[in-house]
Amino acid sequence: MRSRRCVSIVLSASALAGAALLVASTTDAYTLTGTNLGLGARDVRVFDNFTDPEANDNTTLDPNWPGVDSAPLALWKGVAEWSSVLHGDGSGDPSQPGDLGSGGANFDVEWEGLAQSPGGVGDNTMSEIAGCSGGVVSFTETGAGGWRMRFYSCFTFDDGPSAPVAGAIDLQGLVTHEYGHLLGLGHSNAAGNPTMAATLPDLVAARSIEADDRAGIQAIYGVAAVSKPRIRALAGHFPIWILGHNFAPTGNVVRFPAGDIPPTHSTDGGTVILTSMPVAPIAGDVQVQIGTTSGAELSNGWPFEPNACHRPSTYCTAKVNSQGCTPVIDFTGTPSASAPGAFLISATNVINQKSGVLFYGLTPAAIPFQGGMRCATGALRRTAIQSSGGNPLPADCSGTLSFDMNARIQSGVDAALVPGTAVFAQYVYRDPPASFGAGLTDAVAFTICP
Numbered sequence: 312m313r314s315r316r317c318v319s320i321v322l323s324a325s326a327l328a329g330a331a332l333l334v335a336s337t338t339d340a341y342t343l344t345g346t347n348l349g350l351g352a353r354d355v356r357v358f359d360n361f362t363d364p365e366a367n368d369n370t371t372l373d374p375n376w377p378g379v380d381s382a383p384l385a386l387w388k389g390v391a392e393w394s395s396v397l398h399g400d401g402s403g404d405p406s407q408p409g410d411l412g413s414g415g416a417n418f419d420v421e422w423e424g425l426a427q428s429p430g431g432v433g434d435n436t437m438s439e440i441a442g443c444s445g446g447v448v449s450f451t452e453t454g455a456g457g458w459r460m461r462f463y464s465c466f467t468f469d470d471g472p473s474a475p476v477a478g479a480i481d482l483q484g485l486v487t488h489e490y491g492h493l494l495g496l497g498h499s500n501a502a503g504n505p506t507m508a509a510t511l512p513d514l515v516a517a518r519s520i521e522a523d524d525r526a527g528i529q530a531i532y533g534v535a536a537v538s539k540p541r542i543r544a545l546a547g548h549f550p551i552w553i554l555g556h557n558f559a560p561t562g563n564v565v566r567f568p569a570g571d572i573p574p575t576h577s578t579d580g581g582t583v584i585l586t587s588m589p590v591a592p593i594a595g596d597v598q599v600q601i602g603t604t605s606g607a608e609l610s611n612g613w614p615f616e617p618n619a620c621h622r623p624s625t626y627c628t629a630k631v632n633s634q635g636c637t638p639v640i641d642f643t644g645t646p647s648a649s650a651p652g653a654f655l656i657s658a659t660n661v662i663n664q665k666s667g668v669l670f671y672g673l674t675p676a677a678i679p680f681q682g683g684m685r686c687a688t689g690a691l692r693r694t695a696i697q698s699s700g701g702n703p704l705p706a707d708c709s710g711t712l713s714f715d716m717n718a719r720i721q722s723g724v725d726a727a728l729v730p731g732t733a734v735f736a737q738y739v740y741r742d743p744p745a746s747f748g749a750g751l752t753d754a755v756a757f758t759i760c761p
């Protein structure tokens with residue numbers, strides 16, 4: 312049993328003028344086709360047989376989308392826009408900086424990298440197909456518990472990330488629309504929501520789903536449950552730490568692009584998983600699945616790169632300080648045992664004119680501590696005491712702290728800080744009116760690169 316949905320893209324300037332006449336009315340809304348995408352069909356792979364040079368000329372690798380460039384990268388970003396939360400740090404598209412992953416529903420995609428052929432219906436792949444079919448640009452076949460998406464070669468496709476060359480179709484915007492159909496959305500005439508419009512004069516604008524699209528996907532899959540598992544960071548290699556929240560006490564299936572790892576337990580209140588990897592891992596998305604009945608039991612996809620260092624990321628929970636501010640840890644640079652340049656770990660929203668210190672350990676945690684959370688455990692190391700500076704007293708939240716971890720790594724003062732080591736770092740600072748007289752930021756997880 313197969314069904315087929317088609318989209319024809321209107322690119323002309325006259326279509327743009329016509330669309331502008333569709334003013335908003337009270338009936339403007341998303342529409343539903345009555346279908347949805349099952350839990351077993353939310354993986355995506357691309358067979359990169361796109362023939363246009365414009366479809367494969369973006370050779371800039373993006374660490375937030377590891378392992379692919381060109382057409383597969385554009386297609387990955389298009390489907391990931393429908394994810395429940397930001398994909399990694401949300402970066403990768405200049406038309407919506409820091410905002411890729413906007414669905415807010417019980418729906419998440421897992422990117423599994425490249426396919427070796429177009430496969431069959433149910434293999435959940437995307438690829439070009441030779442020829443033409445009138446004005447139809449792309450179509451999706453469904454069946455066998457899955458789908459297959461094709462793009463007609465008689466059109467010219469452009470992989471972005473800037474706007475397409477004249478006459479070419481923006482692949483990322485096109486697949487955002489076409490994948491919306493696969494999710495169960497029909498066309499929408501809601502103003503200011505270009506993704507699911509019936510005519511698509513601006514496919515770059517269509518890359519970003521807006522309020523009406525979010526309402527549609529949430530109507531189909533439900534608003535992302537507060538209990539939905541979420542990945543916030545990866546660290547280490549063999550084994551690998553997965554940090555986030557809402558992991559199950561037992562029975563977490565860790566889904567890697569190269570295959571699933573048998574169920575494993577979590578620790579620290581469902582915030583930490585330590586897992587092995589497939590024998591031959593490939594780049595893509597990792598997910599944690601805690602059940603098989605609903606997308607509320609499947610986490611967001613998190614970028615996974617087996618052969619290099621994971622991107623640093625924040626995790627754990629900060630303690631609100633005596634001035635009512637939530638201190639924030641952040642970082643710039645890349646942790647490295649050899650590269651020049653700093654890897655700065657900073658804290659803002661800290662009480663001014665107080666002492667603070669960055670400490671770290673080699674095991675992540677979430678342990679109640681001084682009225683907040685301690686986010687690392689094992690043998691903890693302290694760096695030098697600093698002053699938060701900021702405004703003169705009285706107290707406010709203008710204090711900041713900053714420490715160059717690369718200087719410490721490369722100094723050799725801590726023999727544990729070698730390439731491949733996973734490190735979990737957090738600031739503690741003085742906050743006399745607060746409980747225990749202490750303030751705590753959230754934490755940064757990072758893996759030291761060569």
Ligand SMILES: [Zn+2]
Nearest residue numbers: 317318488492
């Ligand atoms: Zn359509």
